[in-house]
Amino acid sequence: MTNPRSPLGHHLLADFHGVAPELINHPGNIARYLEEAARCIQVTVLGCHVHHFGEGGGVTGVLLLAESHMSIHTWPELGFAAVDVFTCTPQPPHEAIRYLEQVFKPGRLVVQQSLRGVEQG
Amino acid sequence: MTNPRSPLGHHLLADFHGVAPELINHPGNIARYLEEAARCIQVTVLGCHVHHFGEGGGVTGVLLLAESHMSIHTWPELGFAAVDVFTCTPQPPHEAIRYLEQVFKPGRLVVQQSLRGVEQG
Numbered sequence: 001m002t003n004p005r006s007p008l009g010h011h012l013l014a015d016f017h018g019v020a021p022e023l024i025n026h027p028g029n030i031a032r033y034l035e036e037a038a039r040c041i042q043v044t045v046l047g048c049h050v051h052h053f054g055e056g057g058g059v060t061g062v063l064l065l066a067e068s069h070m071s072i073h074t075w076p077e078l079g080f081a082a083v084d085v086f087t088c089t090p091q092p093p094h095e096a097i098r099y100l101e102q103v104f105k106p107g108r109l110v111v112q113q114s115l116r117g118v119e120q121g
Numbered sequence: 122m123t124n125p126r127s128p129l130g131h132h133l134l135a136d137f138h139g140v141a142p143e144l145i146n147h148p149g150n151i152a153r154y155l156e157e158a159a160r161c162i163q164v165t166v167l168g169c170h171v172h173h174f175g176e177g178g179g180v181t182g183v184l185l186l187a188e189s190h191m192s193i194h195t196w197p198e199l200g201f202a203a204v205d206v207f208t209c210t211p212q213p214p215h216e217a218i219r220y221l222e223q224v225f226k227p228g229r230l231v232v233q234q235s236l237r238g239v240e241q242g
Contacts, residue, residue: 005199008196008199008201008203009194009203011134011203011205013132013235013237015237015238015239017238017240017241046170046172046181047170047172049167049168049170049183049185051167051168051185053187060167060185060187060189060190061185062170062183062185062190062192064181064182064183065181066174066181068181068194069183069192069194071183071189071190071192071207073130073189073190073207073209075129075238078126078129078238080129080238082129082130082132082189082207082237082238084132084205084207086192086194086203086205088194108241110239112235114134114233116134116136116203117136117138117196117199117201117203118136118231119138120138120229
């Protein structure tokens with residue numbers, strides 16, 4: 001149970017600042033963006049759940065993936081969207097973030113990367 | 122759009138190593154653990170989606186929260202579970218992780234904490 005092994009997954013946390021509010025306030029669009037981001041990294045979508053908090057109140061959504069998950073939470077009033085992409089694939093899922101960067105055109109993008117399931121050395 | 126403000130959320134990534142496989146292989150139990158963890162941090166569950174990859178193949182699940190999300194991905198064959206809890210609450214959601222630690226009794230628990238939505242100084 002404790003044999004050393006490669007990390008089991010890559011987890012990217014991406015903060016999109018300075019996004020035009022109209023880009024992150026429509027649940028149908030957000031679902032489409034997430035599904036397109038999933039296509040960019042060639043993962044399998046098991047389910048999509050997007051919730052709208054009402055006009056101007058933002059959107060929260062999750063894609064359940066065979067390879068883990070992708071999520072987004074938006075604050076249109078602040079021009080902010082928080083995304084995370086976790087995949088148990090050999091390569092980190094940067095292409096998903098790059099696609100969303102093209103869509104959201106943020107003034108500032110901050111990405112943190114974590115390895116998941118790393119065994120003790 | 123770029124006024125300084127407090128972080129918008131806390132994101133905890135928790136790796137549970139050395140977990141008994143039978144604790145992390147049942148989708149019904151996993152859904153119950155996630156919902157109980159949500160109760161521990163007093164958040165509102167909007168939806169729960171749990172997928173089972175078949176006998177011994179592990180479980181992947183997400184709770185959509187009014188305050189963001191919680192996820193779990195399990196590898197029973199490795200005794201490993203990856204959890205993340207993201208909440209836009211004033212306090213980080215450590216109690217959710219503590220509850221799961223009591224349930225899973227991991228040999229080793231590694232928690233990373235990230236602030237989300239931090240404005241430039």
